[in-house]
Amino acid sequence: MARRVIEVVQCDACAAKGEEVPASDELRLGTDAWDLCGEHANRFAGWFRDLFEMPTEPEADEDEPGPDVQEDDEKSGHPTGPAPTVVITGSIPGYHPHDAADAVRSRGYVVVDEIGPDTSLIVCGDDPSAALVRAARKAATGCFDAATPGAFARAISAGRLPEGDELPSLKRKSTRLKESA
Known part of the structure; x- marks a missing residue:
C-alpha cells in the first residue's frame, strides 16, 4: 500500500504566536517570502496601503452574493x-x-x-x-x-454589535530611513 503525504502550509505570523493556522496567501519581498492566513494577508496589505498612502477601494467579487x-x-x-x-x-x-x-x-x-x-x-x-x-x-x-x-x-x-463608538485615532508610522553618521 502506497503512502501519501499531505503537507499543510501554516501561516508564519500565526506560527510566531504559537498558533497553527493554514496559510492561504504568500507575501514576497525580494528574496524573502512569508506564508500568511487571510487575516494576516489583509493586515499586511493594509500596512502597505497605509505606507504608500493608497486609497482603500472595495473590490467587486462576482462569486459573493449581495446581502442576504x-x-x-x-x-x-x-x-x-x-x-x-x-x-x-x-x-x-x-x-x-x-x-x-x-x-x-x-x-x-x-x-x-x-x-x-x-x-x-x-x-x-x-x-x-x-x-x-x-x-x-x-x-x-x-x-x-x-x-x-x-x-x-x-x-x-x-446578539448585536453596538455602533456608537468613535473611530480610533491614527498613529503616524515613520517610514524614513535613519541616516548613519
Whole structure:
C-alpha cells in the first residue's frame, strides 16, 4: 500500500504566536517570502496601503452574493431585513481572527474585507488597519470599539454589535530611513 503525504502550509505570523493556522496567501519581498492566513494577508496589505498612502477601494467579487435577507426573528436578537455588512480589523482580545468573524456571522452579519458604500460597521480591535479606519471615516461608517477586553464577547452574547463608538485615532508610522553618521 502506497503512502501519501499531505503537507499543510501554516501561516508564519500565526506560527510566531504559537498558533497553527493554514496559510492561504504568500507575501514576497525580494528574496524573502512569508506564508500568511487571510487575516494576516489583509493586515499586511493594509500596512502597505497605509505606507504608500493608497486609497482603500472595495473590490467587486462576482462569486459573493449581495446581502442576504434574514428572517424576522425577534427572539434570536439577530438583525432582520438585509444582512448588515461588517469589517473586522485589528486583534480582538480573546479571539482568534477566524473565531471573531464566525461569531459575527453567527449573529446574522456579513463579514467583508473592505469598507464599501453598504458597509454598516467597522469593528476595531487592537492595532486596526489605518487604511480601513480612514476609509470608514470617509464613508461615515459606524464603529464598534472591540479593543476593550470583554466588549466583543458581551456584544456577541447580546446578539448585536453596538455602533456608537468613535473611530480610533491614527498613529503616524515613520517610514524614513535613519541616516548613519
